[in-house]
Amino acid sequence: MAEAVDYKIIGERPVRPDGVDKVTGRAQYGADLSLPNTLIGSVLRSPHAHARIKSIDVTAALSMQGVYAAITSEDFASPDGEVGGEAAGSASDLAKNVMATDKVLYHGHAVAAIAASTKEIADLALDAIVVEYDVLEPVLDIDEAMKDTAPLLDPDCYTQNLPEKAEKPSNIASVMQLSGGNLEEGFAAADIIVEGEYNIPMAHQGYIEPHACTATVNEAGQATVWCCTQGHFEFRSMTAALLGMNIADLKFIASEIGGGFGGKTVVYLEPVAVLLSKIAGRPVKMTMSREEVFRATGPTSGTHCKVKVGAKKDGTLTAASAWLAYEAGAFAGAPMGPGAMCIFAPYKLENFFVEAFDVLVNKPKVAAYRAPGAPQSAHAMEIALDDLARELEMDPIDLRLKNAVQEGDQATYGPKFPRIGFKECLEAAKNHPNYKTALEEGTGRGVSAGFWFNVGMQSSAEVHVNENGTVTLVEGNPDIGGSRASMCIMASETLGIEYESIRAMIGDTESTGFSNVTGGSRTTFATGMAVVQACEDIIAQCKARAAVTWGVDEDQVEWQDGQAIPAPGVNADVKPLSLADIASQAHKTGGPLLGRASLNAQGPGPSFAVNICDLKVDQETGKVDVTAFTAIQDAGKAIHPDYVEGQMQGGTSQGLGWALNEEYIFDANGVMENAGFLDYRIPVASDLPMIDCHIVEVPNPTHPFGVRGVGETPIVTPLAAAANAVRDATGVRINDLPLSPPKILEALDGND
Amino acid sequence: MSNKVQIQSSVNGEIVDFLCDPQETLLDVLRNRLSLTGTKEGCATGDCGACSVLLDGRLTCSCLVLGVEAVDKEITTIEGISEKDGLHPIQRKFLERAALQCGICTPGLIVATKALLEKHKDPDEETIRYWLAGNLCRCTGYDKIVRAVQDAAKELSYEA
Amino acid sequence: MAKVIFPDHLLPFVGGNREINIEAKRYRELVEILETRWPGCGIELEKCAVAIDSQIYQDAFLEDLLSESEVFFVRKIEGG
Numbered sequence: 008m009a010e011a012v013d014y015k016i017i018g019e020r021p022v023r024p025d026g027v028d029k030v031t032g033r034a035q036y037g038a039d040l041s042l043p044n045t046l047i048g049s050v051l052r053s054p055h056a057h058a059r060i061k062s063i064d065v066t067a068a069l070s071m072q073g074v075y076a077a078i079t080s081e082d083f084a085s086p087d088g089e090v091g092g093e094a095a096g097s098a099s100d101l102a103k104n105v106m107a108t109d110k111v112l113y114h115g116h117a118v119a120a121i122a123a124s125t126k127e128i129a130d131l132a133l134d135a136i137v138v139e140y141d142v143l144e145p146v147l148d149i150d151e152a153m154k155d156t157a158p159l160l161d162p163d164c165y166t167q168n169l170p171e172k173a174e175k176p177s178n179i180a181s182v183m184q185l186s187g188g189n190l191e192e193g194f195a196a197a198d199i200i201v202e203g204e205y206n207i208p209m210a211h212q213g214y215i216e217p218h219a220c221t222a223t224v225n226e227a228g229q230a231t232v233w234c235c236t237q238g239h240f241e242f243r244s245m246t247a248a249l250l251g252m253n254i255a256d257l258k259f260i261a262s263e264i265g266g267g268f269g270g271k272t273v274v275y276l277e278p279v280a281v282l283l284s285k286i287a288g289r290p291v292k293m294t295m296s297r298e299e300v301f302r303a304t305g306p307t308s309g310t311h312c313k314v315k316v317g318a319k320k321d322g323t324l325t326a327a328s329a330w331l332a333y334e335a336g337a338f339a340g341a342p343m344g345p346g347a348m349c350i351f352a353p354y355k356l357e358n359f360f361v362e363a364f365d366v367l368v369n370k371p372k373v374a375a376y377r378a379p380g381a382p383q384s385a386h387a388m389e390i391a392l393d394d395l396a397r398e399l400e401m402d403p404i405d406l407r408l409k410n411a412v413q414e415g416d417q418a419t420y421g422p423k424f425p426r427i428g429f430k431e432c433l434e435a436a437k438n439h440p441n442y443k444t445a446l447e448e449g450t451g452r453g454v455s456a457g458f459w460f461n462v463g464m465q466s467s468a469e470v471h472v473n474e475n476g477t478v479t480l481v482e483g484n485p486d487i488g489g490s491r492a493s494m495c496i497m498a499s500e501t502l503g504i505e506y507e508s509i510r511a512m513i514g515d516t517e518s519t520g521f522s523n524v525t526g527g528s529r530t531t532f533a534t535g536m537a538v539v540q541a542c543e544d545i546i547a548q549c550k551a552r553a554a555v556t557w558g559v560d561e562d563q564v565e566w567q568d569g570q571a572i573p574a575p576g577v578n579a580d581v582k583p584l585s586l587a588d589i590a591s592q593a594h595k596t597g598g599p600l601l602g603r604a605s606l607n608a609q610g611p612g613p614s615f616a617v618n619i620c621d622l623k624v625d626q627e628t629g630k631v632d633v634t635a636f637t638a639i640q641d642a643g644k645a646i647h648p649d650y651v652e653g654q655m656q657g658g659t660s661q662g663l664g665w666a667l668n669e670e671y672i673f674d675a676n677g678v679m680e681n682a683g684f685l686d687y688r689i690p691v692a693s694d695l696p697m698i699d700c701h702i703v704e705v706p707n708p709t710h711p712f713g714v715r716g717v718g719e720t721p722i723v724t725p726l727a728a729a730a731n732a733v734r735d736a737t738g739v740r741i742n743d744l745p746l747s748p749p750k751i752l753e754a755l756d757g758n759d
Numbered sequence: 760m761s762n763k764v765q766i767q768s769s770v771n772g773e774i775v776d777f778l779c780d781p782q783e784t785l786l787d788v789l790r791n792r793l794s795l796t797g798t799k800e801g802c803a804t805g806d807c808g809a810c811s812v813l814l815d816g817r818l819t820c821s822c823l824v825l826g827v828e829a830v831d832k833e834i835t836t837i838e839g840i841s842e843k844d845g846l847h848p849i850q851r852k853f854l855e856r857a858a859l860q861c862g863i864c865t866p867g868l869i870v871a872t873k874a875l876l877e878k879h880k881d882p883d884e885e886t887i888r889y890w891l892a893g894n895l896c897r898c899t900g901y902d903k904i905v906r907a908v909q910d911a912a913k914e915l916s917y918e919a
Numbered sequence: 920m921a922k923v924i925f926p927d928h929l930l931p932f933v934g935g936n937r938e939i940n941i942e943a944k945r946y947r948e949l950v951e952i953l954e955t956r957w958p959g960c961g962i963e964l965e966k967c968a969v970a971i972d973s974q975i976y977q978d979a980f981l982e983d984l985l986s987e988s989e990v991f992f993v994r995k996i997e998g999g
Contacts, residue, residue: 022854029862030850032797032837036863039796127780168928183994184927212999213897215801215809216863265799265863266897269999297802344994375999421926421991422970460996464977488860488898527998610974649857653899657860660900684806684895692901693888709974719998 016499017712020649021506023492025263034263037219037235038294045221046075046122048276048283048293049129051136052303053111053118056145056369056677057160060109060138063119068135073128075287077136079119080106082282084251090244098248100338104372105249105278111140112160112337113371114678115302117275122283122291145369145677149311149332152178152368160337160367178367180339185347185361187419193326193358197317201394205387206743207726209309209334209671212376213661213689216265217300222280223290230281231258237267237485238524242274243516249278257281260515261485268661269375270305272524301682306671307376308333308341310383314350316391322401322409326358327351327391331384333365336372341365342380345460348420349723350384352458353429353615354410359419369677375526377658378459378719382665382726389455389727390742393734403454403731404437404617411456428641428705429456429615435701436617441637446621450634451736453620457723461716462527463608467520468537470498470545472600476587478504480511480541483522484534488657488718489650493531494538496646497712501542503569504586520605528716531646532707533608539711540604545586552589552596557581612707612715616640618659620728624736626755629748631667631733637699638724643707643715651717652700658721659698664690665722666729670745768829770795771839779826786810788826789836797837797866801895808894811867812836818874820893837866840873848918849873849911856907860898868894872908880916884909921949921988929967929992932960946971946982949990967992 028034065077083106086098102108107116119136123129146152146160157178165173167181194200220234230252236242239259247254264271276293284291295304313330329350333341343363351359396403411433412418414426433456436442446452471479480494491511499506522534550564553571557564563577570583593600621635638655645651668688672680681687706713726744734740739754763778770793777792786803789795789812798821801809805823812821813835840847849872852858859865868891875882875890882890887908888901896904920940925933933939934957943949946969954961969979970991976982977995984990 020857023857025862026854026859027846027850029859029865030846030853030869031841032795032866034862035796036799038800039790041791041794170931186927214861214863215807215895215897216799216861217801263863264861265801266861268897272999294800297804297807342997345996348994348996375997377999379997379999421924421993422975423973423989425973459998460975462977462996462998489857527996529998607978609976609979647857649903650860653857653860653903656900656902657898661897683804684802685804689895689897690900691893691895692891692905693885694892695888695901697884697905698900698902716998 014500016496016506017644017646018648020647021492021496023489024495024510025486025491036216036263036265040221040233040262042221042223042290045290045292046124046287047126047129048120048122048280048291049133050117050279051119051133053107053114053116055111055140055142056114057143058111058140059143060107060111060118061141062139064137065119067137068121068132071128071132071135073124074121074132075289076122076283077119078282078286080108083249086248090248096340101245101273102249104338105275113369115299115371116337117303120279120283122287146178147368147370147673147677149309149334149366149368152366153332153364160369164339164367180335180365180367183344183347183363185419186359188358190326190328190358190360194317197325198320199395199398200315200317201391201398202315203387203391203394203742205312205390207310207383207386208744209306209370210665210669211301211306211687212268212270214266214268214270217295217297218271218276218304219294220276220280221290221292222277222284224281224285228285229256230284231260232277232281233260233262234277235262235264235271237264237271237487237526239516240483240521241272241524242277245274246278246281250281258515258517261513264485264487267487268377269379269526272375272526275304297684298682301687302679303371305374305376306371307379308335308373308383310334312384312387314387314391316395318395318399320399322399322406324354324356324410327356328360329384329387331361331363333363333380334368334370334373335365336368336370338372339365339367341373344380346380346384349381349458350388351419353412353456355412355416356419370673377661377722381457381459381723382662385457385723386726386730390730393453393731394740404433407456408433425612426705426708427613427615428703431703431705432615432617432639432641435639435703436619439619439637439639439701441635441699442619449736450621450623451732451734453728453731453735454618455724455727455731456615456617457720458613458615459528459720459723460613461532461611462529463533463611464523464527464529465607466522466534466537467605468534468541468603469519470541470602472545472586472590474590476504476585476590477508478502480509480538481514481519482511482534482538483514483519484525484530485513487525488653489647490525490530492650493535493646497535497538498542501539502545502586528614528718529611532611532710532714532716535646535714536608536710537604537606540606541602544602544604545600548600548602549586549589552593553584555596556584556592610709612643612709614641614715614717614720616720616724618724618728620725620732622729622732622736624733624751629751629755631746631751633663633696635696637701638721639701639703640717640720641703641705641715642717643710644704644713645702646712646714648702651702654717655700655721656698659725660690660695662722662725663695663729666726666744666746668745668747764827766827766830768831769833771835781827783826784822785824785826785829786821789821795836795838799863799866801863808867808871809864811870811894813870813874818871835870837870840869848914852907852911852914856903856910858899858903858907864894864896868896868904872911876912876915881912920986921984921990923949923990925992929963932963933957943984945984946979949984964992966995968995969993
């Protein structure tokens with residue numbers, strides 16, 4: 008278990024430093040900026056899911072009074088290669104997604120854009136753009152898309168990673184395999200085998216703030232962009248690539264961000280706004296409607312998965328195989344890799360085989376969504392394990408404990424595990440009072456477990472000590488869930504000064520060093536590490552300043568509780584110097600105190616979670632009510648437990664929404680039929696119970712305070728937890744999501 | 760092409776005059792003409808509650824009301840919730856309970872909570888959850904929001 | 920000798936070898952040796968993350984290798 012370390016503030020729950028502005032309406036989000044003389048940018052979107060663009064004529068639109076610019080894909084650069092960073096992928100696909108070139112590949116695909124003096128004029132101008140389409144048959148079903156006979160989205164797409172080079176094009180953009188041991192022998196050694204086939208439709212990240220930005224380009228071609236983004240540095244790189252601009256001519260300022268969950272790691276509007284502003288010579292503001300957000304951003308992959316698991320009578324797993332097909336949407340890049348690497352990761356398994364497919368369909372291009380790819384594959388495996396536990400008449404937690412990985416075990420995705428806390432999570436679940444309460448009539452209980460790798464990546468931080476000893480932290484990661492508070496806590500603990508005397512700011516691309524996105528559960532881990540190192544830089548400088556002041560050597564000074572003191576045994580008759588003392592004299596001892604650190608953090612430390620879900624199924628209506636939910640997760644060390652719980656509760660809520668209600672519904676033409684919050688129903692307050700959290704702390708040895716990322720794992724588990732609880736409540740196994748009333752009623756009827 | 764209408768109403772206790780198009784929503788008026796950007800747009804169809812305001816004391820989605828309908832009405836937005844001597848207890852409890860992550864839904868939720876607590880001094884959990892069911896939050900799972908509202912109700916009834 | 924293990928998708932680029940032993944003091948040296956042995960594999964390795972003795976590196980370069988080190992190439996991991 009975790010070593011007990013006596014921290015001063017780590018683990019406390021202080022109010023976040025940006026809080027007051029967020030409860031008073033002062034905080035500025037993506038759409039809140041207004042510059043004088045601003046034009047409104049609007050996007051014309053495809054009415055077809057699959058069509059060839061024969062021609063686009065913007066002349067009538069451009070001739071309208073109040074219209075200042077009109078652009079199509081011809082106005083963009085033709086980038087090649089990869090765009091780096093979190094959302095790494097083909098630059099040319101990204102460009103085609105931002106503005107369609109020869110084909111439109113989903114309903115809502117951007118075709119042209121306008122800048123006009125008002126929204127009304129912009130909308131009229133969009134109507135005046137003439138586009139001729141050659142409508143093609145849409146490919147909407149993943150199984151159909153994989154067939155040889157399916158219409159092709161991209162005739163130049165040849166399946167990657169095949170043992171032999173593909174001879175003809177396909178909608179399967181790439182495949183991957185993972186294998187170990189001998190599958191046949193493993194299944195032959197099993198006393199019992201369970202299998203299942205599982206379908207999950209596309210779902211959206213569902214951030215409440217639609218994408219928004221304002222761009223202004225001056226006469227020298229230098230652009231400034233304000234936008235809501237998970238990573239303004241990567242937005243800058245992508246925009247530069249798409250427009251063929253010099254990065255030095257692009258300044259990105261991250262506004263506050265109203266949720267992202269992975270969906271705000273790629274550009275949609277920003278390059279368009281820059282281009283419109285460049286042409287019009289005036290600032291251009293663009294905001295998406297909710298409908299545009301649903302039709303043309305996010306979502307995450309719909310999937311079709313098959314899983315087979317073999318075990319001994321005592322529950323020991325002997326073999327497992329999986330077939331995983333992920334919808335990529337219009338361009339390659341479904342998260343089938345992590346899906347395949349996660350599916351068996353929590354379990355010791357010698358004999359296994361996983362094959363996964365990245366499949367093009369005429370739906371929006373998927374974007375990252377919280378542990379991308381893992382919830383879908385984990386749903387399949389965790390249902391199979393539940394079925395196995397039932398057949399073996401074994402407690403589902405015991406079954407998982409029997410097979411759980413621990414430090415030194417070989418992960419199915421390759422390496423051996425470093426120190427991890429999966430068994431600790433399972434034990435915590437087993438001993439949790441919520442697992443022991445009796446269930447009411449008509450109620451069911453489901454258990455599931457999940458895993459996510461977490462990532463580190465690049466972060467920068469600076470610590471400025473003000474002349475009175477207070478501190479300004481500058482970092483490059485937009486604060487989506489309270490990360491400023493975590494940074495201030497870590498700085499406070501390291502420097503030994505009060506939390507309240509530290510302020511954190513998110514620097515723009517010109518005022519701090521490069522930082523990858525706020526995503527991948529990396530911010531508290533990696534940016535936190537940079538903040539700690541920058542504080543250590545300050546401490547080293549303070550010791551030097553104290554040494555100068557006292558006339559001793561630097562190694563004769565120590566830093567303790569926020570002040571410089573003579574090292575033990577040093578014979579100096581001096582008073583300790585606080586940070587404030589040193590700062591007030593800094594002008595005499597070498598000038599302002601500025602600490603900094605930049606790093607590419609490695610060793611993020613995997614995170615595991617276990618859920619217990621209680622729910623009630625109304626036999627008449629098929630409606631599911633979650634009555635109790637317990638989320639258990641290894642956080643390594645919770646810097647600010649409120650915000651760790653917040654990640655767990657938020658991920659749970661999203662996972663339950665996906666399990667019970669959320670789905671993209673397309674008509675036969677590929678038009679999303681529920682592109683609004685009324686019909687794409689995310690959980691509301693009355694849909695959920697309190698979500699009980701239990702934070703397990705098995706420290707990550709690579710982080711100074713033991714932090715593991717916590718943001719993503721929470722969404723991996725709830726899908727199967729809910730499905731297993733429905734099975735428990737009704738006696739009927741439903742393998743497909745969402746577990747919406749019609750699906751449940753159908754299953755119950757089928758059971759009669 | 761414009762036939763703007765002049766409207767007078769009271770916003771956060773102050774008489775304001777503004778010009779607006781007949782089809783312009785109150786949300787757009789607040790944000791674009793009065794620069795009160797604390798009221799957010801999440802859907803513009805009345806489904807998310809990010810644009811919640813009090814209209815003559817009644818909890819309303821400002822995206823579903825026209826600017827011209829605000830004539831002679833009293834409007835309270837998030838910018839009018841704080842008290843002279845600092846934050847309103849609801850705002851303070853949201854902070855103490857960490858009831859916000861990204862914060863985009865927070866203004867609407869605080870306005871909705873104010874309406875709730877003016878009507879129900881001591882709401883039970885179910886009442887709170889149904890009152891706030893029109894305000895979507897994607898980050899928190901509502902747990903800490905409900906607790907913040909419970910705390911605020913306790914403090915306000917204590918004060919009264 | 921460090922033990923180097925390749926995932927399925929890299930096998931075509933490293934002569935079908937799933938596991939090999941290589942004498943190298945640093946990760947960079949290891950990749951140079953692999954590139955010499957199987958020209959062109961370096962580009963593919965570059966696209967991978969690598970786990971050296973349980974620790975995953977998204978961008979390994981100068982990391983030290985011990986004589987008993989295990990080096991696993993894995994797909995790069997993204998996140999939301």
